[in-house]
Amino acid sequence: MHNPDKNTDNANIGVVLTDPDDWTANAFLTNVRKRGANAIPINLATLSASISASDFAIFDTDLKDLLALDAIIVRDVGISFDLEQISFKFDLLRQFETANIPVMNSPTAIRNAANKFFSFYLFKQAQLPIPHTVVTSDLGVALKATKEFGIAVAKPIFGSQGKGIVKLESTQPDMKQKLATLLKERGVLYLQAFVPNPGRDIRVFVVGEEALGAIYRISQTGSFISNLSQGGTALKCDLTEEMRALAVNAAKAVGADFAGVDLIEGDEGLFVLEVNATPSGKGITLACGIDVTERVIERMFERGLRV
Ligand SMILES: Nc1ncnc2c1ncn2[C@@H]1O[C@H](COP(=O)(O)OP(=O)(O)O)[C@@H](O)[C@H]1O
Ligand SMILES: [Mg+2]
CATH class of the missing domain: 3.30.470.20 (ATP-grasp fold, B domain)
Structure with missing residues (x-):
């Protein structure tokens, strides 16, 4: 599926992004262009698909045929809590893969990582050290876990940037009420031992x-x-x-x-x-003086382009 020997000059590389001013998105675009390839910014929220018995097409607002891309690098798929929109975005990424376009990171990896429950299962399988975590919709189970942890953090299963993370101390007298309110808000509670x-x-x-x-x-x-x-x-x-x-x-x-x-x-x-x-490269690049985005693009070309 991947052809590492394909000439990168004039290859068409899609860069999936949402914020045109984002540091990492721009660093990816710059590093793709440095390699002599064309960098095409793509916002998944603006793409269209057309399906008939004989044809399938994915195109952007300029009607550019995106199934002709040579590879795709994903900076950011955009935070969306609308089920239909988020599944359409991931289905587009999966269709690119099905069309033999290497997508990095793969939609499977992005989905695994974004899910703080499923990723913990994968970490456990890989025997990595993780703080004890209980996921439940049962108030009794939540109360018991919080007591056992002493101090717990509640996190959204799909969250990022530290949003929606709260600390719960089991000695607080109104703990049951607090958990009940959180459970009502979230539908399911992701509770983790505070480290x-x-x-x-x-x-x-x-x-x-x-x-x-x-x-x-x-x-x-x-x-x-x-x-x-x-x-x-x-x-x-x-x-x-x-x-x-x-x-x-x-x-x-x-x-x-x-x-x-x-x-x-x-x-x-x-x-x-x-x-x-879908990490930011800015903090590390500025603090360590290593352009991590350059290495990501290098890896994409090493993995190879569409055959
Ligand atoms: N179990 C924990 N114990 C102590 N601090 C935590 C714990 N979980 C998260 N934090 C703090 O909250 C931050 C965000 O948590 P994280 O799980 O990385 O979620 P996010 O996706 O929002 O970044 C961490 O970087 C850390 O500072
Ligand atoms: Mg984090």
């Missing part, structure tokens, strides 16, 4: 089998959430062998060719918190 940590987490950028660099993300005073989008600050982190192995294996577990892997330092060692299969 006591030094007020920071570690974001490792992985491409293929290699951990390219890492940053500590130090959470703002008064917050336990260290995402840069929540006011966390980035500081270069020197990778240890343990960090490298965990990050590479976590990315591999979800099937990602490139990823941002979140690790947290517990008292007894590191835990994997999540894999982001």
Whole structure:
């Protein structure tokens, strides 16, 4: 399906993005063009498909035939909680793959990583260290888990940028009511043991089998959430062998060719918190001085273009 020997000059590479001003999206476009290929920005929310008994086409607003692309790199599919829209976007990505267009990361990897329950199952299968997590729609089970954890965090199963994450302390007298309200809001509760940590987490950028660099993300005073989008600050982190192995294996577990892997330092060692299969390259590139997006594009060409 992939042809690594195909000439990259004038190859047509789609870059799936939503925000034309996004640093990582622009870095991908620039690095594709540096290789002599054409970079075509694609916003999945603006694509159309046409199906008849004899034909199938996917095209953008300029009516460009996107099934003629040579490869696709996904920066960002866009946050959408509309079931029909999000499944249409993923079906488009799957159709590109079916048409023999290499898509990186693959829609399967992006879907695995975005799902904090399914990805934890994959991490467990890969024997990676993860904090104990209970997913339930039963208030009694939720209450019992929170008590057992002592301190828990509730997260959306499909969430990002630290949004919707709340800390629950089992000693709070109104815990049952709090959980009941959350359960009503969310329909299902994702509860995880809070990992006591030094007020920071570690974001490792992985491409293929290699951990390219890492940053500590130090959470703002008064917050336990260290995402840069929540006011966390980035500081270069020197990778240890343990960090490298965990990050590479976590990315591999979800099937990602490139990823941002979140690790947290517990008292007894590191835990994997999540894999982001549509990671920002900005924080690591600026803090470590390695253009991770260049390496991602290199990997895409190494994997090969459509035959
Ligand atoms: N179990 C936990 N214990 C302590 N802190 C956590 C835990 N889970 C998440 N956090 C904090 O919240 C941040 C966001 O959590 P994460 O699981 O990476 O979700 P998101 O997809 O929103 O980034 C982490 O970077 C970390 O700072
Ligand atoms: Mg995260």
